[in-house]
Amino acid sequence: MEERIRDAAFWTRLKADMKEAAYGLGIDDIGVASPEPFTELKGRLIRHRELGYESGFEAKDIDRRTDPSLLFDEPLSIIAISVGYPSKLHNPPKSEPGARRGILSRSSWGEDYHTVLRSRLARLEAWLRERVPELRAESMVDTGELSDRAVAERAGIGWSGKNSFIMNRKHGTWIYLAEMITNLPLEPDSPIEDSCGSCTKCIDACPTGALVGPGQLNAQRCVSFVTQTKEMVSDELMRKIGNRLYGCDTCQIVCPVNKGINVTRHPEFKADPEQVKPLLEPLLDISNREYKERYGSNSSSWRGKKPIQRNAVIALGNFREKGAVPALVKVLRDDPRPVLRGTAAWSLGRIGGEAALQALKDALGTEEDPEARDVIGRAAAAAAAAAEALEASEALEAQEAGQEPASPHS
Template sequence: MEKQAFMNQEERFSVLKRDIQAAAASLGIDQIGFTSAEPFTLLKERLKQSVEQGYHSGFEEPDLDKRTQPKLLLEGAASIISIAVAYPSKLPYSPKSEPDSYRGMFARTAWGMDYHHVLRDRLQRLEAFIRERVHEPELKIKSMVDTGELSDRAVAERAGIGFSGKNCSIISPKLGSWIYLGEMITNIPFTPDHPITEDCGSCTKCLDACPTGAFVGPGQLNANRCISFQTQLKDMLTDEMMTKMGNRLYGCDTCQIVCPKNRGLNWTHQPELQPDPEQAKPLLVPMLSLSNREFKTSFGSSAAAWRGKKPIQRNAIIALGNFRDRSAVPELAGLLLRDERPDIRGTAAWALGRIGGELAKAKLQAAGKREEHEEVIRMIKDAVQEAANTPEPLYLIEMDSPIGKLTLSATLDGLCRIDFGTVLECSHDIQAWAEQAIGAVILQRNPERLKAAKKQLEEYFAGGRTTFDLKLDLRGGTPFQREVWQTLRDIPYGETWAYKDLAERIGNPKAVRAVGGANNKNPISIIIPCHRVIGASGQLVGYGGGLSKKVALLELERRTLSPSFSS
């Protein structure tokens, strides 16, 4: 009789397991697995070694027995149900960083609603489903997500959700590693599922791609070197970590993005987890001045909010430094001079040193005279030295045009040169000019930095643009030359002025020869239209790119204004 009762109970729970598996999708669960509540013996040894070697993050449950012995968490525990909920890996559209409008990046685990709330909701649905079918008064259930005592990855691996990848993520053959995990301990003795035997094979893409080398071996992470962990710390970060963080505001997805098992996977069916692109990639400068209320309104529903506003603001400062965003210098200087938090002041100093330029150096020196915090003083001194010693990037691209190849050059402050010819042909002259005008530079090809200039020039050559709206860096000229160059921009499209007209326009009619010399030194042809200057008697005079190019530019403008015009 007892044997029959046991068999009936075993069969009943087997049916319940099948019912749960069949209902999982309707409960908002993408994958479900079952395992026993036996201790995770091997995990305990690995965790002990991690703590002894200093690889743990400190965010975990410190009691290793609780982390590895489910029966300490629920009296009579017999089984654990592991659930997986898939989340998106791609934005529906991706806002782009632009010069002076740079954006940070939240990891995918911070997109949409806080996943802890979503997982708890799914576990509550699952518990209600079970309680409707199991009426024993002694039924016991304890649910948790990654803030609980158990290792959700160890449970998921043993329950057959997926295998443990070399990047320490659970990789589901069906869903990849874009999954959130939760678990439910119960005294129902479900038949356990089998772990998955698949693995990463010889692939090491995740280990190779980690920006900080945080993986000390396959499946073994030094959390203290993980950028995801670093973005959540509330303290000052090292120069190495700040440099390698890039524009990450919270978390890091690199080891999952490069994983071949995730190729082409993007899960968009869980409505609460879908991202707002403007929240996932927010503009950086506005984040520096967010009040607590504004932060809660904008990011309070995200998993990234759990550490509060300060780490994310600090990371926004770091991102601006890594972008070398000179437009942010006033805001960063304001934080350095007035913010009450030493770690924010120190990070602002680091960013200003990385950005460089005369204004940043002046702000750093002013702050150094009034700062009292020892660590911030050190960071200011380091930043001043960084700003003084680091070569400035000089960005280059070349483009096709109706008058031949053009090479465009820009600093962090704006477009500074347009040369006739390829980058290879012009690089020596550009380097020599830069040493005189700017100082030490590093030439870098960078289409993104010069995208707006290239686009506006293409529109000009197509006859669709008559004026330019670009930031220019004219520091290579004397004050007089800069005045002439600015006045050249007043010459209307399609018209010509004589040198005498320019001299009169700047209020110095006797400076015709000097005006001619400044015109010849114009570094930004076309944008600053020195091709519109002619001799006193109306004849065309010399042009840096050759007289034929000057003729072509004037004819282009005349054709645009008078389509019937023919050369």
């Protein structure tokens, strides 16, 4: 290996051959980054933490997130890869009254991308080891300590967009990223020039204002992050979630670079429309076994079924789906999880009506969890106010029409 390191021509050929072989290995783009510390990123991460913008899912040690030498003994290069995924759903089922549906973000369509990209990295490692038996490598997919996006940007996979995604002209932002730290002295690639220009469509379209600036994301307000939490969600953010069950694609959908891009060459990411745009009500009482069978191989399953169920309850409230009241009342009355009971109360308050109001009043007399009880109380007050407003409006309409208002007891 020592003698080979001095053979610059060998490494130049190896890198060129690797890039040529990438497509056949199931990799859409490949680049090489230097293993130097990510000094600028470290400063941004420190400020990010100070501002309270972290999601809580990140690795805690900022030094290990920004210095490859703390993860790998004497690194000489980092190989970055990207694999594209589809942005369009073929023949999607309709969401309509009585059959309301939620939606999973495109990054969770098909097989779990962590599994797929690990297999791609394994293929690449085997290819390299055939040519360099002394290879040492450490692969990472999303859950590694390094920032996939920072490595990909340095390796020339794409530029960092204002929506904080890595993007390029071939595949837009519809790409999964991963990397491999190695002991191979490969020449680094050059970063791609930022092409976002003056466009701010992603920032303007963000449902919650989580994009606080170009490339700056407050994860605490990002709908994608919120859908993955297990706690009670604020009234404001529940309204913003809409019918999203996992993730959010808004800032990618509005991006002009993404227009017309739909990568379909990887069969693992082909979406099952009924899985990624499922009916909401059946999710409310789905068993653990059913959930694992249906979603276990999907990247959305990493947090378990609770967030998906909570988000389904929220979606029914945002749809104001009156037909779902009996199912929501059942959750409010019988579910053992306070977060689900409180969220069901919120949705019933949004939907309103006599049955919802009565269920909320009954729940106030039995609920013992303080947080859930608080939500139930506010939901009951909202439903009661809506009922009074409706009654007053009907009385006014009747008066204007010269009719006697109907007795509430008739």
